[in-house]
Amino acid sequence: MSFILWKESGAAMTQAEKKRTTGKKALPPGxxxxxxxxxxxxxxxxxxxxxxxxxxxxxxxxxxxxTVRVPVVMYHAVLKDQARHGKYVVSPSEFENDLLYLKKNxxxxxxxxxxxxxxxxxxxxxxxxxxxxxxDGYYNNYLYAYSIAxxxxxxxxxxxxxxxxxxxxxxxxxxxxYTHANWDQLKEMADSGLVEIxxxxxxxxxxxxxxxxxxxxxxxxxxxxxxxxxxxxxKAQEALAEHLGIRPTxxxxxxxxxxxxxxxxxxxxxxxxxxxxxxxxxEIRRDEESLYNLxxxxxxxxxxxxxFFQKLEKAG
Numbered sequence: 001m002s003f004i005l006w007k008e009s010g011a012a013m014t015q016a017e018k019k020r021t022t023g024k025k026a027l028p029p030g031x032x033x034x035x036x037x038x039x040x041x042x043x044x045x046x047x048x049x050x051x052x053x054x055x056x057x058x059x060x061x062x063x064x065x066x067t068v069r070v071p072v073v074m075y076h077a078v079l080k081d082q083a084r085h086g087k088y089v090v091s092p093s094e095f096e097n098d099l100l101y102l103k104k105n106x107x108x109x110x111x112x113x114x115x116x117x118x119x120x121x122x123x124x125x126x127x128x129x130x131x132x133x134x135x136d137g138y139y140n141n142y143l144y145a146y147s148i149a150x151x152x153x154x155x156x157x158x159x160x161x162x163x164x165x166x167x168x169x170x171x172x173x174x175x176x177x178y179t180h181a182n183w184d185q186l187k188e189m190a191d192s193g194l195v196e197i198x199x200x201x202x203x204x205x206x207x208x209x210x211x212x213x214x215x216x217x218x219x220x221x222x223x224x225x226x227x228x229x230x231x232x233x234x235k236a237q238e239a240l241a242e243h244l245g246i247r248p249t250x251x252x253x254x255x256x257x258x259x260x261x262x263x264x265x266x267x268x269x270x271x272x273x274x275x276x277x278x279x280x281x282x283e284i285r286r287d288e289e290s291l292y293n294l295x296x297x298x299x300x301x302x303x304x305x306x307x308f309f310q311k312l313e314k315a316g
Contacts, residue, residue, distance in 0.1 A: 067283050068118065069282070073132050076134065077140055079177065080144075092148060107128045115284055134159070136159070199237060201213075233251065251275075274292050
């Protein structure tokens with residue numbers, strides 16, 4: 001918005017101007033001064049309004065510019081055996097092609113801590129951030145996904161079910177088809193700086209007795225449910241702290257199952273982010289609320305990297 005200010009002339013009136021004004025009724029003394037003052041007041045007010053309006057536009061643009069779209073991809077197992085490929089199992093080559101697509105198209109893999117730093121601590125995110133997650137903590141994640149991630153220096157989050165981490169750490173068994181990563185393997189990945197470990201429960205990744213994942217049972221009291229969920233997640237946190245020296249900042253809901261009481265309990269335990277299985281692109285803001293109930297897109301086998309990620313790019 002711009003204004004043109006007319007400058008008053010201090011030149012003396014010419015004889016011709018005097019003649020044109022002769023015989024005309026004189027205007028009341030002080031009227032010109034009053035008009036000049038009122039014009040100055042009007043111009044000043046308009047300028048102030050323009051500056052204020054510009055400030056509003058600037059703040060609005062800044063606020064809008066600080067919202068960052070962050071898609072989250074959900075993987076589970078990685079196996080070479082084509083007979084096992086499906087909704088929850090991709091091949092090593094599919095995962096590698098995913099990373100190649102992301103690199104080629106300007107994406108940067110980030111971790112949950114990067115989102116927390118952006119939302120709560122004034123940190124920055126890359127132009128096209130994306131979060132890759134592996135649920136359950138299978139040994140094949142270590143065997144295949146981790147080595148591929150090292151090759152391309154890409155990051156991902158792994159959320160193990162700690163009961164099985166402990167079990168296979170005790171037995172020492174390593175089988176790509178069914179075992180889970182042990183403590184040594186998780187520690188190696190975490191120490192690399194490429195892999196972040198998050199909480200997927202100690203032993204709630206199951207569906208039995210009417211309970212699905214971390215959901216509240218029908219007929220279970222609020223206090224009973226709070227005690228159960230708190231005890232399970234705390235046990236996982238303590239085991240991770242003991243063996244890896246870390247305390248996860250996010251809780252990944254098993255099966256994406258959430259009860260009305262779940263979010264409050266999880267927050268009270270100090271988790272700064274949560275992940276679901278709802279398929280949507282997240283909008284991360286300078287606001288800690290944007291870190292909860294993050295949506296994720298399940299990555300199945302049999303879909304090209306281009307087709308899968310173009311779906312994410314078009315998603316809301």
